[in-house]
Amino acid sequence: MGTNLIHFDWAMKRLLRDKSNYVVLEGFLSTLLEEDIRICKFLESESNQADAVDKFNRADILVENTKGELLIIEVQNNRELDYFHRMLYGVSKTISEYIGLGDAYSKIRKVYSINIVYFDLGQGKDYVYHGKTFFRGLHDPEDILHLSVRQRELFVGKEAGDLFPEYYVLRVNEFDRMASTPLDEWIQFLKTGEIDKTATAKGLPEARERLRVDALSLEEKQAYYREMEAIRYQKSVIETGRIEGRAEGQVEEQLKIARNMKNLGLSFEVIVSATGLSVGEIEKL
Numbered sequence: 001m002g003t004n005l006i007h008f009d010w011a012m013k014r015l016l017r018d019k020s021n022y023v024v025l026e027g028f029l030s031t032l033l034e035e036d037i038r039i040c041k042f043l044e045s046e047s048n049q050a051d052a053v054d055k056f057n058r059a060d061i062l063v064e065n066t067k068g069e070l071l072i073i074e075v076q077n078n079r080e081l082d083y084f085h086r087m088l089y090g091v092s093k094t095i096s097e098y099i100g101l102g103d104a105y106s107k108i109r110k111v112y113s114i115n116i117v118y119f120d121l122g123q124g125k126d127y128v129y130h131g132k133t134f135f136r137g138l139h140d141p142e143d144i145l146h147l148s149v150r151q152r153e154l155f156v157g158k159e160a161g162d163l164f165p166e167y168y169v170l171r172v173n174e175f176d177r178m179a180s181t182p183l184d185e186w187i188q189f190l191k192t193g194e195i196d197k198t199a200t201a202k203g204l205p206e207a208r209e210r211l212r213v214d215a216l217s218l219e220e221k222q223a224y225y226r227e228m229e230a231i232r233y234q235k236s237v238i239e240t241g242r243i244e245g246r247a248e249g250q251v252e253e254q255l256k257i258a259r260n261m262k263n264l265g266l267s268f269e270v271i272v273s274a275t276g277l278s279v280g281e282i283e284k285l
Helices: 008-014 019-033 083-097 149-154 182-192 204-210 218-263 268-275 279-283
Strands: 039-043 058-065 070-076 111-117 128-131 166-171
Touching: 008 019, 008 058, 008 070, 008 218, 019 039, 019 058, 019 070, 019 111, 019 182, 019 204, 070 083, 083 111, 182 204, 218 268, 218 279, 268 279
Parallel strands: 070 111, 111 166
Antiparallel strands: 039 058, 058 070, 128 166
């Protein structure tokens, strides 16, 4: 079934930076982080390219909330083996850029890295992962290092690890169940581009109304369709390469088996039957 809603990554680049649409992104962040998030302002981010020719396979935005915390929200459509490293680099770069030269280290702000990925990132059974720093006792793993009373007065958090960046990975393609929670409703939208009529998660009712394709201007609509087609084409090229790579690997494996069988003195009939190769291919080994 088709959808009349704009894909979230394109909306991030074009629509969600508009203050009138903050409510959509605030709803998503509030649902994920399980706290009431209000966006104070958008900050510059190196990957916010408006033109599909620039970086149509990724988009990210950097937001500051009312607490002064920084939230990096990134969408990645295509496979990147070093994506975890890019997550780390993005957080490190953000921290270094948003502390003034000569400022005390206490000025470093809390950073959340929220990653929406449309490929198999790592191995696991879940579709949403959360990572944060814990300082555990080397001799007593149950002993978690906490902030002192004075530090708790100065900084937000109880544990020492609360001061460090936190990461969220949403592997949306792994979502294959009925949406039973507000977060599930958001994951379903991120995966399918559709919002069920019964969905009530914070921000989704507004997304249903404000992210309609038919509400775009003719110029925006043409740009949107061009970018979606570019993404589909790139995914197709990558998937074709993977399939061809697997096929080539299977042929090489069959040739290796046939070569070993031939060296053992087995008949061509047996080798053909075992590998599916032709007599001519076996003769060349």
